Amino acid sequence: MIPFAAEIHIRSRMQRHFNLWVPLAVLWILLFPLVLLLLPILMIGCLVVRIAPFRAIATLWGILTSMADTELAIEFTDRSFSMHLY
């Protein structure tokens, strides 16, 4: 499943906490026309470097659809950043 939201948590040096919900679903909808426009360019690019274009699209789609549930957290002594894809 494509990640439909991202939760970002930032703790700054001033001990301020920011919780941010990014609705990725909206982003995908906005990006969809751009992806359709870029698709022929991507396919031509694949053919130029002798890569099967449909296999490339399938692989990229596979990566996008398996990104949900990815977590990343980085902590410093005085600040931290964490992100969770849903």
Next chain:
Amino acid sequence: MNEDRRKILEMLAQGKITADEAERLIAALEKEPARPTSSGSPDPAPKAKPKYLRVLVESHEPANADSPSLVNVRVPMQLLRAGVRLASLIPPQARDHVNGALRENGVPVDISQIRPENLEEIVDQLDDLTVDVDQKNDKVKVKVYCE
């Protein structure tokens, strides 16, 4: 031969039960699921398929405030499998270059031969891997495990 089957045969030999009764009892025993015996240890439960790969990098004495003290990444196994397929998308000329560089550095691996099945083999062996990295002013522990 298990204990129950032996008892049935003993009862048959002693004439306490008939051959028909013994046959029925043995048939009933065979229908029962196997129970662990006291002498032998039970079969270990099948290992659950891991869903995530966790990479933890802990720094106990960060060199400075800009060095992270903890990096915690959880990646779905599905994403790793999809990532392995990226190797097949490397253009042939770049693939030859990468293979040559790997061979020069003592890693005779053909990256075009890397398949998602190879990842499964690694994951099967990867229960809990901890690597201690000692740097000049920093002690870093890298832990990689599946969950």
